[in-house]
Amino acid sequence: MNLDLRLDTSGDFYARKFQPTKREDTLILNMGPQHPSTHGVLRIILEIDGEYILRAEPVLGYIHRMHEKMAEVMSYPQYLPNPARTDYLHGLAWNWAHVAAVERLMGLEVPERAEYIRVITCELNRITSHLLWWGAYLLDLGAFTPIMYAFDDRERIQDILQRITGSRLTYCYYRFGGVSNDIDDRFIEETRKQCSRMKPRFKMFKDLVTDNFILRKRVEEIGEIPADTCRKYGATGPVLRGSGVPYDVRRAEPYSVYDRFDFNIPSYDTCDAMGRYLVRMDEMQESIKIIEQALDTLPEGDYIMPKAPKKPKPPAGDVYFALEGARGKIGFHLVSDGDKSPYRLKLRAPGFSNLSLFSEVSEGVLIADAVSILGSLDLVIPEIDR
Amino acid sequence: MSEENAKPEKAPDKEKEVKKKEEPQVPKYTGYDYDCFLAPQELLKAVTKLDHADFFLEDVSCVDMQEGFQVVYHFDRFSQPGRVVLRVMISRENPEIPSIYDIFPGAAWHERECFDFFGVCFTGHPNLIPLLLDPEHQGPPPLLKEETALKDLNQLYPDRVHTPVSPDSEEFVKEINNCSNQKSRNQS
Numbered sequence: 331m332n333l334d335l336r337l338d339t340s341g342d343f344y345a346r347k348f349q350p351t352k353r354e355d356t357l358i359l360n361m362g363p364q365h366p367s368t369h370g371v372l373r374i375i376l377e378i379d380g381e382y383i384l385r386a387e388p389v390l391g392y393i394h395r396m397h398e399k400m401a402e403v404m405s406y407p408q409y410l411p412n413p414a415r416t417d418y419l420h421g422l423a424w425n426w427a428h429v430a431a432v433e434r435l436m437g438l439e440v441p442e443r444a445e446y447i448r449v450i451t452c453e454l455n456r457i458t459s460h461l462l463w464w465g466a467y468l469l470d471l472g473a474f475t476p477i478m479y480a481f482d483d484r485e486r487i488q489d490i491l492q493r494i495t496g497s498r499l500t501y502c503y504y505r506f507g508g509v510s511n512d513i514d515d516r517f518i519e520e521t522r523k524q525c526s527r528m529k530p531r532f533k534m535f536k537d538l539v540t541d542n543f544i545l546r547k548r549v550e551e552i553g554e555i556p557a558d559t560c561r562k563y564g565a566t567g568p569v570l571r572g573s574g575v576p577y578d579v580r581r582a583e584p585y586s587v588y589d590r591f592d593f594n595i596p597s598y599d600t601c602d603a604m605g606r607y608l609v610r611m612d613e614m615q616e617s618i619k620i621i622e623q624a625l626d627t628l629p630e631g632d633y634i635m636p637k638a639p640k641k642p643k644p645p646a647g648d649v650y651f652a653l654e655g656a657r658g659k660i661g662f663h664l665v666s667d668g669d670k671s672p673y674r675l676k677l678r679a680p681g682f683s684n685l686s687l688f689s690e691v692s693e694g695v696l697i698a699d700a701v702s703i704l705g706s707l708d709l710v711i712p713e714i715d716r
Numbered sequence: 717m718s719e720e721n722a723k724p725e726k727a728p729d730k731e732k733e734v735k736k737k738e739e740p741q742v743p744k745y746t747g748y749d750y751d752c753f754l755a756p757q758e759l760l761k762a763v764t765k766l767d768h769a770d771f772f773l774e775d776v777s778c779v780d781m782q783e784g785f786q787v788v789y790h791f792d793r794f795s796q797p798g799r800v801v802l803r804v805m806i807s808r809e810n811p812e813i814p815s816i817y818d819i820f821p822g823a824a825w826h827e828r829e830c831f832d833f834f835g836v837c838f839t840g841h842p843n844l845i846p847l848l849l850d851p852e853h854q855g856p857p858p859l860l861k862e863e864t865a866l867k868d869l870n871q872l873y874p875d876r877v878h879t880p881v882s883p884d885s886e887e888f889v890k891e892i893n894n895c896s897n898q899k900s901r902n903q904s
Contacts, residue, residue, distance in 0.1 A: 343851040343852075344845075347843070390825075390847055390848055391846070391848040391849060394848040394849065396858060434743050434744075434745070435743050560772075561770070561794065562773075562820055562821055562822055563820075563821060563822030564772050564773045564820070564822045565822075583797050646874055647743065647746070647872070647874070648746070650799060650801070651747055652747070652792075661775060663788065666872075667872055673867065673872060674779045676775065678790075683773075686824065715848060
């Protein structure tokens with residue numbers, strides 16, 4: 331038996347395929363897939379000169395589950411729990427995108443009350459997503475306390491949602507033609523209470539964290555992404571709005587009943603991590619505004635179409651449905667051949683496009699700043715890998 | 717008496733059935749504001765035009781069908797929102813299509829994903845290696861359909877024009893400049 335005991339330093343497939351610069355005095359370093367700041371299993375191959383990054387190449391696929399193939403082998407209702415498991419922080423938005431794509435293809439109408447319930451629950455979910463991002467981002471940057479405040483509010487909202495939807499994280503609440511369960515007076519009362527509780531807390535968050543000069547040193551003028559780079563890479567959501575483009579699918583391509591509410595689209599033209607940070611902080615307050623308006627004008631009626639098909643069979647054809655998730659534009663491209671399962675379902679994950687610009691943005695920055703940039707992109711790896 | 721009563725009752729039932737079948741079949745708005753087929757060699761020209769018209773790339777998708785692979789490019793615009801979809805048919809025997817990486821660098825990952833799932837080769841791509849799948853993955857790409865399950869263009873997209881449009885034509889330029897979801901929603 332011949333055992334080759336020499337140390338193999340060529341690395342794995344991706345390390346060998348990595349295209350470093352021509353310089354010889356540099357070091358190739360793997361960041362992840364178990365690095366805590368990569369939030370899950372993202373791996374980045376770095377070529378560094380001292381502490382400066384020369385080239386960075388993210389390696390994906392560590393939790394790839396092939397949701398697109400699962401859609402093709404499952405019937406439409408069987409696939410309902412799947413989308414929320416891609417982006418587990420804003421599960422309701424993905425759940426919504428799936429049912430709405432099918433509804434659009436079938437021409438299925440949704441009762442007004444159900445649309446309002448969807449808006450309220452989806453916005454509540456957006457707040458929980460941003461709160462977790464806020465806590466985790468500051469944890470990345472070395473501040474431990476804020477995540478405790480974030481989870482205080484987040485847990486309360488999750489309790490509210492749990493009573494209605496039945497789950498705390500991977501929601502499967504929306505159905506074709508409505509929602510699975512009506513909201514009650516207790517839900518409305520609790521939501522109102524939570525909204526009024528959160529409003530003064532944003533000022534506290536600002537005093538405690540946003541104005542802190544240690545934080546500002548870590549985020550201001552770090553990771554500048556010009557608006558045109560966002561366009562070239564298809565970055566959307568807070569990343570784009572942090573670069574000064576007030577583009578929000580809720581306004582640009584209105585779906586559901588969003589055109590009835592009065593809300594602002596915060597955008598900052600500093601293009602840095604601080605811009606993206608402030609966009610998310612403002613967005614939570616806008617979400618509260620939307621929720622309060624929706625609760626004030628909540629119509630009576632059915633929460634699901636009485637004749638909504640339990641096992642839909644949409645006609646042949648294809649549709650595209652996009653909506654605004656916490657991380658950006660979620661898109662479902664659904665191709666149907668008239669059967670009980672999709673012929674092809676393509677999921678557009680906003681984080682996928684947002685992360686793809688990291689390679690360009692991280693050139694020449696410090697490793698510590700790269701951590702700050704990664705955090706400011708708000709990555710959810712299961713959504714990127716799908 | 718009973719026979720006479722029964723006849724008029726049956727007639728409206730049939731009408732209702734006919735109505736039920738016709739009503740829910742067509743989506744009011746498909747989410748596409750301009751939908752066109754392109755020849756593979758004209759893709760880069762069309763994408764360049766879209767780049768100049770300030771569009772951004774949403775995603776690159778692919779559909780496996782009898783005629784071959786249909787590579788689908790979705791574009792949208794920040795300033796005047798409206799979705800443009802470019803569809804390019806390529807053969808199953810020689811699945812090659814030019815990469816749009818040089819125009820939209822963000823396409824690199826989307827194209828690698830298509831290469832993973834369908835085995836479509838994007839010529840001119842700087843780094844066409846597996847992105848989401850294991851590089852040691854054996855066997856055919858996962859999203860290829862079995863021969864028996866394949867559908868053709870007319871089954872998947874009934875009542876659509878499948879003839880390729882030239883990106884140099886006035887119609888194409890006019891359509892992409894005027895493309896807006898506000899307008900197509902008002903029409904539907």
